[in-house]
Amino acid sequence: MVTTITSQTEFDLFKSNGLAVVHFYADWSEPCQHMNNILNEIASDSEFQNVKIAKCLAEDLPEVSIKYDVFAVPKFVLFRNGDKVDVLDGADPIQLNKKIQALLTKGNQKEQKVEDINLRLKSLINSAPVMLFIKGSKSQPKCKFSTEIINLFKELGAEFSTFDILEDQVVREKLKVYSNWPTYPQLYLNGELVGGLDIVKELLKTGELKDLLKLGKSNLNDRLKSLINKADVMAFIKGSKQLARCGFSNQLIQILNQTGIDYETFDILSDEEVRQGLKEYSDWPTYPQVYVKGSLIGGLDIIKELKDSGELIATLKGEI
Incomplete structure (x- = not known):
C-alpha cells in the first residue's frame, strides 16, 4: 500500500521510524505517474513488506521540498528511522528497486549482526x-x-x-x-x-x-528427553522458524508450514551440547531432525518422502 502524505506532520511521522521511501511528484508529470504505478507494484511485493512507501505532491509541501532539495520531479528520498540515507532523481525504476533493496539489506545486516552476537553468547553460556x-x-x-x-x-x-x-x-x-x-x-x-x-x-x-x-x-539425556517432548511436533534445525540458517532447515520449515500443523523448533546452533548429544541419543547423525510425541521421525529426506506419499500430515498428528 502506498500512503498519500498531505501535511508536514504526516511526513515527519511517516519517516520517523523503520525503513521509508517518499516520492515527491507532480500531477501534471507523466514520468511521475509512471513511477507511482511502479511504487504500487513495489508496495504489493512481499520482498519489500518491511519498507513503508509514500507519495506527496511537491508543490503542496514547499518547506519539506526545499529541505530535501526537491527542485525537479520525480524525486525519491529514502529514510531509516527518520534519517535520510539515499536519494534518487528522475524516473528510473531499476535504480529505485536497487536502492530500496540496498536499504533493506543494510538494515537486515545490522539486525543480523546483533542477532549473531546474541546467538554466540547463548551458545557459549x-x-x-x-x-x-x-x-x-x-x-x-x-x-x-x-x-x-x-x-x-x-x-x-x-x-x-x-x-x-x-x-x-x-x-x-x-x-x-x-x-x-x-x-x-x-x-x-x-x-x-x-x-x-x-x-x-x-x-x-x-x-x-x-x-x-x-x-x-x-544428566544430558534427561535434558534431551525433555526437549524432544517439549511439543507434539519438534524440529531441531539450524536457526528458527523465522530465520532458518541453512538450506535444509529452510526447506523443512517451508514443508511444515504448508501442513498447517503446529510445531516448535530448537536452534542447534545455540547449544553445542544439545547439537552433539542429540546425534548420539537418537542415533541420527545429521540435521534437521523431526520428532512427533517424543519419537524420531527422521530428517528432511524422510519428511519429503512422507509428503510425496501423502502420509506426512497423519504422521505429524501421530496417527501413523
Whole structure:
C-alpha cells in the first residue's frame, strides 16, 4: 500500500521510524505517474513488506521540498528511522528497486549482526552445564576475583568450564548487556545466570551452592528427553522458524508450514551440547531432525518422502 502524505506532520511521522521511501511528484508529470504505478507494484511485493512507501505532491509541501532539495520531479528520498540515507532523481525504476533493496539489506545486516552476537553468547553460556566467565583460565586466572572463584570451585570438587573474557573483547562487553550483569566473574548453570563472586559466596554460606552445582551437572539425556517432548511436533534445525540458517532447515520449515500443523523448533546452533548429544541419543547423525510425541521421525529426506506419499500430515498428528 502506498500512503498519500498531505501535511508536514504526516511526513515527519511517516519517516520517523523503520525503513521509508517518499516520492515527491507532480500531477501534471507523466514520468511521475509512471513511477507511482511502479511504487504500487513495489508496495504489493512481499520482498519489500518491511519498507513503508509514500507519495506527496511537491508543490503542496514547499518547506519539506526545499529541505530535501526537491527542485525537479520525480524525486525519491529514502529514510531509516527518520534519517535520510539515499536519494534518487528522475524516473528510473531499476535504480529505485536497487536502492530500496540496498536499504533493506543494510538494515537486515545490522539486525543480523546483533542477532549473531546474541546467538554466540547463548551458545557459549550453554556450552557446559557449569560455565564460568573469568579473566584467565582454570589453570591461570588473571585477577584476584577470578582466582578466588576458581579456588572455591576446586575446593568443592566441582566440574566446570571457563571462558577467558580477556581473549575476546566482543564477548567481554556484550555479555554484560545480554545478561544485564556489569562485572566479572559470571557463573551460569544450564544457561541461566547465577551471579558473580559475591552471590557465589552467599550461596556457599547457605549451603545452596552444592545443590545448584548438582543441578548444573544434571544428566544430558534427561535434558534431551525433555526437549524432544517439549511439543507434539519438534524440529531441531539450524536457526528458527523465522530465520532458518541453512538450506535444509529452510526447506523443512517451508514443508511444515504448508501442513498447517503446529510445531516448535530448537536452534542447534545455540547449544553445542544439545547439537552433539542429540546425534548420539537418537542415533541420527545429521540435521534437521523431526520428532512427533517424543519419537524420531527422521530428517528432511524422510519428511519429503512422507509428503510425496501423502502420509506426512497423519504422521505429524501421530496417527501413523
